[in-house]
Amino acid sequence: MENTMDITSQTRSVRDVVYEKLKEAILMGEYKPGFHLNERQLAQQFMISTTPLKEALRHLEQEGLVITRPRVGAFVSNDVMISIEEINLVRSAIEGVAARLAATKIDEDEILQLGQVIKEMELYTKERNSEKVLEMNTQFHKLIRIFAKNNYVCKQIEAIRSFDLGPRNKILSNFDELDRAFHEHHLIYEKIIMRDPDGAENAVRMHIHRSTRFVLDGKQQL
Template sequence: MESWGGFLDYSSIFTEMNYVSVSEKVYEAIKGSILSGKLKVGEQLNERLIAKHMGTSVSPVKDALRKMEKEGLVVIVPRKGSFVAEGIMTSIEEIYMVRGALESVAAYLAAQKLNEEQAERLRTHFRLMEEATRKQDLLLTIDLNQKFHVMIRKIANNSYLMHQLDVIRSFELSTLQKQFLSEPEQLNLALVEHESILLAILDKDALLAEERTAKHIQRTVEYLRSKMNPQVRT
């Protein structure tokens, strides 16, 4: 990869940046490039060059790097700069492990608390998921899949659980979701898994809903592990 003044040419890395705000754009672009392997372990992240390429000030870049330091994706060394951290797969895997545990509890509670009106809404939503999957509409499928899990959380009706899941989901990245569902086989398999979760909840089988949700999240971890750049795997 070409460099400029000893630093990477970021124009070949940060390409898709259609996000709502500058801060979100910067955060998602840098994080996506790290998780996709475009930025390798140990590479230095030059704040000024990133800001120049993305047409912003340095402040959003600094904020993004500090946030990613807390997530374990970036190491900030005083008077030296910011670098892509080692052990990134561990961080991602841990995020999904926690999410899997929380989502599983949400499914368990939803199966116990489900009423008929909520059940019908879940059925209607799943039909939309089927249609989007049939059309291989990636972005719509991702959106509907996310909303499916949100519906389950709302049915679970546990404010503490909702808050913790919101925190965990904020660590996730649309780039990873697109990567996970970009293959038709993965789209179809995700639909089958969501249907199995739905049926368990509709049957009010709390233990089965919990088990199927945990397996669904675990498969996400295994798929990401298989697709991640070898340099960022554990």
């Protein structure tokens, strides 16, 4: 992260922006387990007061990524790897359910929409355009949630989606991983349009489990 970062001009609340940036730094291994999150230094880095910073740290503590030691300060949790893995287990289960529901409810127009995204994802994968692949990846999963036609499932996925953004950037910056991710997404697509709920759910679960393992193994080698 940069030495200083003026975020006061952001349209979202300062607390939310700081929370997201700290979370990404933790999930991507920039702040390693046990790292002391010095409030004064972080406030200077973000060019903010300590109030929104404290609020962001409390939020991260509730998520298990930060621990606070009385009269000492906040630290990145030593169990952060476990937290990421367990959160992604939950995510794989919920997104698997969304794919299952989509496979039972999808109509012909929706099949065409999903197919168009897969075509663009294939094109950008071949071009090694990680930014566009990420955009199509996001759209692909969003469409599955929409086609599941279940507000409860959508809300649960949205609640944990932020844990995936930083790691997903890491995954899609690896060219070999781009190919693997495309083939996995194509399998998910095939199972959904075949209206195979078991196959769709299993394909999503396997994709998320493997990509999570890729991130965690990479972090452990840093």
